[in-house]
Amino acid sequence: MTLIRSMSTNEEFIGYYLVKEVEIKQTNATPPKEYLDLVLCDASGQVPAKLWDASPADKESIHPMELVKVQGVVQSYRERPQVKIMRIRKTNEADGVSLTEFIRSAPVSPEDLLNTIRSVIQQISDSDVRTIVAFCVRKVEDKLSHYPAAKMHHHAYFAGLAYHMVRMLEIGDFLCRQRPFLNADLIRAGIILHDIAKPEEMVAQLGIVTDYSMQGKLLGHISMASNWITEAAITLGIDLQSEKVLLLQHIVLSHHNLGEWGSPVQPQTAEAVALHHIDSLDAKMQMVEDALESAAAHEEWTTPIRGLENKAMYRHKF
Numbered sequence: 001m002t003l004i005r006s007m008s009t010n011e012e013f014i015g016y017y018l019v020k021e022v023e024i025k026q027t028n029a030t031p032p033k034e035y036l037d038l039v040l041c042d043a044s045g046q047v048p049a050k051l052w053d054a055s056p057a058d059k060e061s062i063h064p065m066e067l068v069k070v071q072g073v074v075q076s077y078r079e080r081p082q083v084k085i086m087r088i089r090k091t092n093e094a095d096g097v098s099l100t101e102f103i104r105s106a107p108v109s110p111e112d113l114l115n116t117i118r119s120v121i122q123q124i125s126d127s128d129v130r131t132i133v134a135f136c137v138r139k140v141e142d143k144l145s146h147y148p149a150a151k152m153h154h155h156a157y158f159a160g161l162a163y164h165m166v167r168m169l170e171i172g173d174f175l176c177r178q179r180p181f182l183n184a185d186l187i188r189a190g191i192i193l194h195d196i197a198k199p200e201e202m203v204a205q206l207g208i209v210t211d212y213s214m215q216g217k218l219l220g221h222i223s224m225a226s227n228w229i230t231e232a233a234i235t236l237g238i239d240l241q242s243e244k245v246l247l248l249q250h251i252v253l254s255h256h257n258l259g260e261w262g263s264p265v266q267p268q269t270a271e272a273v274a275l276h277h278i279d280s281l282d283a284k285m286q287m288v289e290d291a292l293e294s295a296a297a298h299e300e301w302t303t304p305i306r307g308l309e310n311k312a313m314y315r316h317k318f
Contacts, residue, residue: 005044005294007074007081014071016091017042018102019064020208024054036062040070040083041208042102045294047074049083058088064210067091067099079312080303103206106155106163110145113162117144117192120169124185128238132248133189135232136196136225143199151202151209153307154283154290158207161198164282165191171278179274186271187278190251194279197224222262225252251275288313 002013017040026032036051036058049072051058062068071087091097106113121137124130137144149155149164168191176184201216201224202209215224226249232238233245251272256263257280267273284307291302291313304310 003044004040004042004047006296007047007083008296008298009074009076009081011074012072013074014069015042016067016069016095016097016102018099018208019062019066019068020046021210022062022064024059027052034059036085038062038085040068041104043104045104045290047081047083048077049085051085051088061090062088065099065205065208067095067097067102069095099206103208104157105207106157106159108159108163108166110159110162113159113166114141114145116166116169117162120188121192124188126185126244128236128242128244129185129189129248131236132229132232132238132245133192135236136193136228139228140196140199146207147199147202147204148207148209149195149198149283154286156207156209160207161195164195164286167282167286168278171282172274175274175278181270182274183271186247186251186269187274189248190255190271190275191278193225193229193248193252194255194275195221195225197221197228200224220262222253222256222264247271255279284308 001015002011004017007013019038020041021039023037024034025037026034034054036054038049038051039046040049067090068088069091070083070085072083072085075082075084117137121130121133124133144162146158148157148160155161155164169188172187172191176182176187198221201213201221203211203213229245229248229252230240233240238245247269250265250269254263254265254267254272255275257266257276267276287305287307291305292315295302295315300315302313302315304312
């Protein structure tokens with residue numbers, strides 16, 4: 001079987017893959033013809049694919065989160081690999097493949113990640129901040145062990161959100177030691193809270209996002225997390241007008257930095273500035289790591305990375 005990361009341009013292959021996304025689209029021809037636009041994935045990566053001559057049976061039978069057997073050829077489209085599917089069918093019991101074989105996971109076990117997050121919560125010295133963070137985490141603790149951090153751009157795999165938090169906490173711990181004027185409680189709290197509502201924003205199974213919830217579409221995870229801080233303060237009897245509640249709301253609301261990136265306000269505290277850059281650094285380094293890991297062994301350059309101005313990364317041998 002050909003792993004996605006091992007695919008080469010013009011290579012013909014037969015293999016088993018998980019359908020991450022599928023959509024019926026139309027060509028620009030006259031008259032237009034319908035085709036299937038898919039994203040196929042395995043534990044090594046993902047690749048866009050097209051089934052140009054989709055039959056009515058294909059359009060009815062191919063769904064997200066199902067395993068398929070594919071015969072295809074790897075092509076290049078806009079400097080990115082793309083699969084032209086020649087034949088496709090759903091797998092059956094005789095194929096002997098299991099869904100879990102095709103799921104990419106964080107490199108640290110979910111249990112260890114959650115234990116780290118719980119341990120850091122206990123390290124928050126301010127009791128009000130600590131209880132607010134714990135309140136918000138409890139709202140999604142059952143999903144935190146397996147949810148991704150995003151649909152596509154970074155940490156988009158099983159337990160990716162918890163892994164993202166833990167890597168950010170490591171960066172935050174270093175930064176607080178290097179810059180002792182930063183409030184460590186706010187840094188830790190901000191890291192844990194900034195994406196805490198993503199499990200309620202996204203609909204995901206086995207680390208793969210298939211849709212966004214109604215709350216996710218209408219509110220988004222940033223405003224939802226800010227609302228949870230308010231809910232926690234009210235429930236725990238903490239003054240809503242207290243500076244610490246306001247600071248927690250600000251650090252969450254500003255962590256995307258700009259309005260066009262989803263933040264209603266820009267960072268205006270030292271900790272909010274730090275959080276934005278910690279988040280951005282971890283996300284972008286993960287994009288680079290993912291691109292390098294998913295590139296075929298013989299390729300010197302990765303595919304262009306959308307989150308890094310569509311720049312490809314050179315795989316040096318030094």
